[in-house]
Amino acid sequence: MKEISVKDLMIPLEEYATINEDATLYDAVVELEKAQAAFEKSQKTYKHRAVLVYNKKGKIVGKLSQLDILKGLEPKYNRAAADSGRMMTSGFSRNFLRSLVQQFSLWDKPLADICRKAAKLHVKDCMYIPEEGEFVDVEDGLDVAVHQLVMGRHQSLLVVKNREITGILRLTDVFREVGNSIKACDI
Numbered sequence: 001m002k003e004i005s006v007k008d009l010m011i012p013l014e015e016y017a018t019i020n021e022d023a024t025l026y027d028a029v030v031e032l033e034k035a036q037a038a039f040e041k042s043q044k045t046y047k048h049r050a051v052l053v054y055n056k057k058g059k060i061v062g063k064l065s066q067l068d069i070l071k072g073l074e075p076k077y078n079r080a081a082a083d084s085g086r087m088m089t090s091g092f093s094r095n096f097l098r099s100l101v102q103q104f105s106l107w108d109k110p111l112a113d114i115c116r117k118a119a120k121l122h123v124k125d126c127m128y129i130p131e132e133g134e135f136v137d138v139e140d141g142l143d144v145a146v147h148q149l150v151m152g153r154h155q156s157l158l159v160v161k162n163r164e165i166t167g168i169l170r171l172t173d174v175f176r177e178v179g180n181s182i183k184a185c186d187i
Contacts (some may be wrong), residue, residue: 009177010159010167013060017051019060025072026115028064028123041163050156052168053127058166060158062127072126073117083125109169135160142177145169 017035019028030052035048050065133152136145138161148157149171159167 026118064127
């Protein structure tokens with residue numbers, strides 16, 4: 001792989017969708033939609049699938065993905081995960097997953113209260129707080145980022161410079177670069 005650094009592929013913070021931690025899920029959905037529309041107009045390849053969350057001091061403190069929003073709208077997911085003693089992840093049979101939906105009455109009123117829920121729930125209550133392995137330095141090479149993405153099974157990494165978050169590096173952008181390198185090979 002040619003020498004490519006994280007800064008060559010990252011999306012700078014000012015170009016990425018952000019939202020205040022005190023905003024509602026409704027606000028987050030609207031902001032994500034706006035960011036996707038703007039990204040489409042820019043002719044870039046991949047839409048945003050998350051918004052970065054900032055606190056009162058303007059510091060990025062988390063991410064709110066499409067999946068986090070869906071999970072937030074059904075708070076019984078957290079109870080189901082706690083009661084089962086493990087997180088609900090891949091590898092379970094379809095019948096087992098369906099039994100969890102019934103056992104915990106997940107989405108028993110799927111859309112009936114969705115507007116009210118989205119307007120009441122705050123981003124900070126549903127956001128994901130990145131862990132240590134989800135940060136990469138702006139000067140790191142792509143090889144370091146690929147390793148972190150693969151080993152952590154992450155969809156993105158937060159990019160830091162001097163301990164400040166300056167952007168986001170998405171798996172889709174990294175894969176596109178790797179794919180282009182593969183296609184450029186003389187076989």
